[in-house]
Amino acid sequence: MTGELSPIDKAKFVAAKRAAEFVEDGMRVGLGTGSTAAWLVRCLGEKVREEGMRFRGVPTSTRTAELAREVGIEVITLDEARWLDITIDGADEFDAELNLIKGGGGALLQEKIVATASDQMVVIADAAKEVGSLGAFPLPVEVIPFGWTASQALIEEALVSMDVMGRKTTLRMDGDKAYVTDEGNHILDLHLSRIGNPRELALVLNQVPGVVENGLFIDICDRVVIGYGDGRVETRDINAGTVEEETMDFVESDNLFRDV
Known part of the structure; x- marks a missing residue:
């Protein structure tokens, strides 16, 4: 009740x-x-x-x-x-x-x-859930399983030129295995703390090979x-x-x- x-x-x-x-x-x-x-x-x-x-x-x-x-x-x-x-x-x-x-x-x-x-x-x-700027919540990025570590490395490289406070990325886990989405993919969580330009970041992330989609809804x-x-x-x-x-x-x- x-x-x-x-x-x-x-x-x-x-x-x-x-x-x-x-x-x-x-x-x-x-x-x-x-x-x-x-x-x-x-x-x-x-x-x-x-x-x-x-x-x-x-x-x-x-x-x-x-x-x-x-x-x-x-x-x-x-x-x-x-x-x-x-x-x-x-x-x-x-x-x-x-x-x-x-x-x-x-x-x-x-x-x-x-x-x-x-x-x-x-x-x-x-x-x-209301924030002054996005990014305190880890940003999910869905990637295909093939070569996900390469996609992760490319994402981390791209973050260097982005207006963000943090650049740590982690593979989402489900117990001792990688989390699998309904589409059979993995998720990388980006710990950015603050995203200065969400629109630019969303566009850049979706250009990385292996990235299916990102969690920024602009x-x-x-x-x-x-x-x-x-x-x-x-x-x-x-x-x-x-x-x-x-x-x-x-x-x-x-x-x-x-x-x-």
Whole structure:
């Protein structure tokens, strides 16, 4: 129940609940990956069960697909949808221009493809995810397994000329083995501390042979919904230049919270 949730989980929940209101009957919806996105999927599942809402969801990972099916959401592929009305996802960091770092959950490639194949992207996050400049959270870069050490060396060489504070790179691990993405790739985490020019860095990284995609989402996010532990929600629209604040009610629901 919500009374048992930590303040951070309450913040994620109210952000997800508010963002779920952007979804309408008949839409094709990109469903993000991660702890905050999981709250969204649960909120949307409740709308399906309790309100009879019908829409089709395109998950950005196998675990999101499993959760969506579990709560009653119709799941289709991006190829079947072709184009999406909206994608709602979390973020590891966002700045004042709504540039993002994503990929902490390892799904950055599918997340970026789905987000850019949408009319609009909405990010849901707790207030701690907002930063003055990106980079405190390690930047994920997805690389193919073949020659990943060469790709790592080229990335480290490229970082020398970039406006960043740190240049350490590490291979993401899953226990004693390299982490493997849904596409069968590895992830290098770049510990940069601060990224002075995210746009330039994103372009440079994607020129490195072996790099599939990086976790910098530049000019992709349209709105961010920020949740707070006391139930307050702030919605910023980068295109309209508006900021709206409201308070969401906590709703006790055995279905929604049963696995939390």
